[in-house]
Amino acid sequence: METTRNRLIQLLNQEEGYISGQQLSEQLSISRTAVWKHMKELEKDGYEMESVQRKGYRILSSPNKVSENTLQWGLNTSWIGHHLYHYDEVSSTQEIAHQLAKQGKPHGTVVVANEQLEGKGRMARPWHSPKGKGIWMSILLRPDLSPVQAPQLTLLAATVLAEVIARRSNLSPQIKWPNDILINHKKVSGILTEMQAEHDQIQYVVLGIGINLNQLDEEIPSEIRHKASSLQVESMQDWLIAETIQDILMNFETTYDEFSVEGFNHVKEIWEQYGYKIGDKVTITTMKRKWEATLVGIEADGALNTRDMYGTEEKLYSAEIEW
Numbered sequence: 419m420e421t422t423r424n425r426l427i428q429l430l431n432q433e434e435g436y437i438s439g440q441q442l443s444e445q446l447s448i449s450r451t452a453v454w455k456h457m458k459e460l461e462k463d464g465y466e467m468e469s470v471q472r473k474g475y476r477i478l479s480s481p482n483k484v485s486e487n488t489l490q491w492g493l494n495t496s497w498i499g500h501h502l503y504h505y506d507e508v509s510s511t512q513e514i515a516h517q518l519a520k521q522g523k524p525h526g527t528v529v530v531a532n533e534q535l536e537g538k539g540r541m542a543r544p545w546h547s548p549k550g551k552g553i554w555m556s557i558l559l560r561p562d563l564s565p566v567q568a569p570q571l572t573l574l575a576a577t578v579l580a581e582v583i584a585r586r587s588n589l590s591p592q593i594k595w596p597n598d599i600l601i602n603h604k605k606v607s608g609i610l611t612e613m614q615a616e617h618d619q620i621q622y623v624v625l626g627i628g629i630n631l632n633q634l635d636e637e638i639p640s641e642i643r644h645k646a647s648s649l650q651v652e653s654m655q656d657w658l659i660a661e662t663i664q665d666i667l668m669n670f671e672t673t674y675d676e677f678s679v680e681g682f683n684h685v686k687e688i689w690e691q692y693g694y695k696i697g698d699k700v701t702i703t704t705m706k707r708k709w710e711a712t713l714v715g716i717e718a719d720g721a722l723n724t725r726d727m728y729g730t731e732e733k734l735y736s737a738e739i740e741w
């Protein structure tokens with residue numbers, strides 16, 4: 419949402435010290451009274467503002483609350499999240515992102531919700547997304563990639579989430595192929611990549627990210643409690659939603675830009691460092707057979723590479739794995 423308010427936040431953010439009402443009014447092409455009114459609105463949103471005569475305005479602290487303002491304040495990116503939509507309650511942020519894509523919204527548009535009533539996983543599986551307890555977010559991308567390369571974006575996103583979690587805590591995240599982030603063998607995050615493509619060219623991708631942040635153990639549905647957890651349960655620390663989202667977006671932008679220039683190799687390397695059971699032996703079942711193999715790593719087309727006891731390598735695109 420490229421509103422005056424968001425531009426105001428960006429301007430305040432660029433400035434180390436104070437920025438005068440006059441400067442703000444000129445840069446935003448609004449009156450000084452209008453600037454003042456926007457400041458009051460930011461205060462209502464929980465920002466602590468300081469205004470000093472002849473010097474101007476300065477933000478002292480931003481609130482621990484998720485809103486378009488708090489998500490954009492301090493978001494130091496060049497393309498991601500400049501168009502950002504935050505909702506209290508939605509069916510699924512994926513759906514909204516698809517609508518925005520069809521309206522022509524740009525690469526890097528972000529949709530965030532406090533709660534999803536019909537959060538979805540792959541193959542129409544449900545994704546539990548309780549209010550204020552996690553990150554439920556979709557990123558619209560318009561990559562210059564062919565459809566067969568789309569899985570690279572899922573793998574890239576997984577490395578970003580693993581790195582952000584590792585950096586913000588003492589946890590050791592692992593990426594379970596293709597799209598889960600595990601902590602202590604339990605799933606704390608999932609990624610859903612949906613794509614619209616035509617004539618061998620991706621039109622757009624909606625990359626959905628769900629992360630359980632602050633659920634207590636008893637708040638995780640009993641039917642998945644044996645295999646799901648939250649970052650709070652695992653780290654015993656409270657996770658700030660807006661700050662963590664910003665961290666993910668900034669890290670995502672850097673990683674994506676690097677990937678656009680240098681290709682998939684670096685992503686592959688990082689992914690394999692975090693890869694769950696990479697180097698370990700697992701049991702694999704497909705429609706045709708069941709066998710034991712060692713997980714070797716990932717391939718540029720998103721496949722999981724395996725090696726059986728005879729040294730034969732085989733790429734898996736979908737299979738049941740006994741982890």
Ligand code: BT5
Binds near residue numbers: 555
């Ligand atoms: C995923 O699917 O892991 C992808 C999840 C993507 C969710 C995001 S949230 C923002 C965006 N908007 C959406 O509507 N979706 C995306 P999959 O690998 O199919 O895993 C789904 C399975 O994970 C379910 O069948 C459950 O067993 C389990 N599950 C459901 N909710 C969970 C949760 N909150 N935490 C951990 N596991 C969960």
